[in-house]
Amino acid sequence: MDVDSFVIGNFIYLTLKNAVPLILASSGEAVSERAGVINLGVEGSMLVGALTGVITTLITGNVWLGFLAGGLAGLALALLHGLISVLFGGNQIVSGLAIAMIGGGITALVGRAYVGRSLFGLRPPPIYPYEVPGPDHLKPILSSVLKQDIMVFISIVIPLLITYMLFRTKLGSAIRACGENPVIAESLGVNVITTRLVAVGLGGFLSGLGGAYLSLGVVGSWVENLTAGMGWIAVGLVPLAMWIPSRTLLTSYLMAALISTSYMLQGRIGVSSYFLVMIPYITTVVMLSIVSIERFKVRLGAPSALGKPYIREERLG
């Protein structure tokens, strides 16, 4: 395959776009896990966000309301996870898996009426709607950046803001304290239940927003199981980013580059397209296995109380 500026431009364009849902979902999940709550329901929140985004945009004709509604839908589903695992102290893994399945089930059912409905004219507009300047051979590369919509840029700002929140503010300290040792956090004056719910909710909102971007910004319509495992990849990227939201930018762009490559190679080289599509998932599994080794986990800075429910103890007497 010939590599020319058109191919490069296409690659950059796809990578920047594909990274958005990953960035949003994994930086949101990083916040949730920093508070000690692992949310495997990201996939579900993304699906719900994607469908709600499509429906809202079709009804209101406003894609920004679609994004907002998508985020709120993701938030609602994540709060169900919060209800079970934080408020009732249930098992986070079981609850998260259930949330992922509920999200898949509901959207398959409700979304049937919306499959293939075109969002023509309702896509987020590019930030530079004019003719791209510059010499012809550079135009594809320039337009791969300039023709992106504003969400691509917002998705870069959000992890930076969250990182500031997490590591510089009192709220961030409270969230991390809940993830390190909820008993001590409580004794220092943190309301662990509320703080964890806030973190899970924020994670859910960003997952929903990422899902909405997938339907409204990337694909441009709704199909069943639109995310196709994006949510799981996002969960896998969190340990790789060492639970630091700003680093999810790096991991997400790497993963998105891999995804774009596997798209672009389909039909162009003599490898089954099924195998090519598998590559991002295999990569996630391999990387997760490596970072799951206990020694690495400690060194990467995994929150000590990750996955452990906190139940306020009734005192003796």
Add this chain to the structure above:
Amino acid sequence: MNDVEVNKSLFLNAHNLSRPTIPLLRVKGISKRFGNVIALDDVSLDIYDGEIHALLGENGAGKTTLANILYGIYQPDSGYIELSGRKIKLGTPQDAISYGIVLVQQYPMLIDKMTVAENLALSIKDLGYLSSVRKIYGLIREISIKYDISLEPEMIVSNLSFSEKQYVELLRALILNAKILILDEPTTMLTTYERRKLFVILRKLIDEGRAVVLITHKVSEALEVSDRITVLRRGAVVSSRPKSEYDYNELVKLIMGSNVNDVTPVKYIHRQRSAPPEDVLVIKELNVANDIGLIAVRNVSLSVKAGEIVGIAGVSGNGQKELAEAIVGLRRVRSGRIVLSGVDVTNKEPYERIKNGLAYIPEDRLKYGIVGEMSVAENFILKNYKAFSKLLFINMRKVMDFASKNIDLYHIVTRSPLERAKVLSGGNIQKLIVSRELGLNTKVVLAHNPTLGLDIASAKLVHNELLNVRDRGAGILLISEDLDEVIKLSDRILVMYRGSIVYDVSRDKLSIGDIEKAMLGLLNA
């Protein structure tokens, strides 16, 4: 601050007590039961501002229960509390804080991975959730300078020493504007130097008109620092007077009551041997990493002979934990060798070491010493259950007999051998562990802080058992943060600092001053 200054200010502050009329805090007729156990029985005492008030008693005397009631963690069954003559209700710690009563926990309750400022920020109600933690840096520096505490707000808590973590707790109390500070056994893990420095800070606090309640089981400490002493025994106040009216022996009698015979001191006899016995534990150039992969034990070489106690003194966090875990086999060794009775057990399973006669009295008794959910009887036979088994079955009758015998022998207080081990008190759990570990065919004993948090009687029993097993010919490696204990028991004393053995002296040549300097890294080797 140097030693001389520390001493001077302590003496200058030996107050002449002129009693103000209304106490700052008055506890009146407080009783508290837990099930059938009476923890506090009609306790009354007055706490005055400008005084350090020692709450003295054995473990289980009710000191901590009383502190928890004052901090709003427990509610009393009867009785009341008055602050400056006004009745108050302390339903939660937040209530207590709002009245200016703050408890400084025995083990600092801080998030290790966060900075000093981040930890403190969590307790400051006035700081908005989205405001930057940096806003309180100035406040922290200001208070640190005022009390001569060397802490910076951006220090990570896990890098702090135990006493520095305690200072963070003190800072927290001061930021919360505490009028009454309750300190629960604050000196357990401190060196003499650190302890004196803490007392100087406490003096400063009361000079500002605050009150300090010092919970302790050490008579000498109560006499050293307090202005007034209240003695608790079995949940009741047996005496509450100014310090000047007590002497050491009277206090010991008051604390122990009818058990006073239990405190006849252990006879720490150090034997002279003629022929040099063989080494039972040899450690050669050992390097061990900590949880985050940094070297925590650096080129440590040592040996323990049969019939000898080798003590390792040192401030907590200088590699003792990693060294102990490496010897027991709970932590991998980077390089070096561990030889038990001539058998190289480096990086072998713990089982191999137990087989070669290693007994272990762990620092964290609940986590590594017992299985809390199993019965006392089962815990007795964890290591040699095979002796009680036929084929696949354990002969429970034999186990029960064995357990009952040991419970009597070691005066373990439990309702029944079938009681879950975790409900026992700390002292009784330690007796259980000691009897199990030292009863076996023991050649080497690794004892890590074996009397941490124990009362006098239990500590004495542990010391006696260690000396007995030494006399039977076992070699003992005693790792302890309690310098007195190391000096009392050891034939040879080593000091560990930043992962290395920096000092090594036999008992007839020891100088306590040098040991303390070595512990703080001030000795030029």
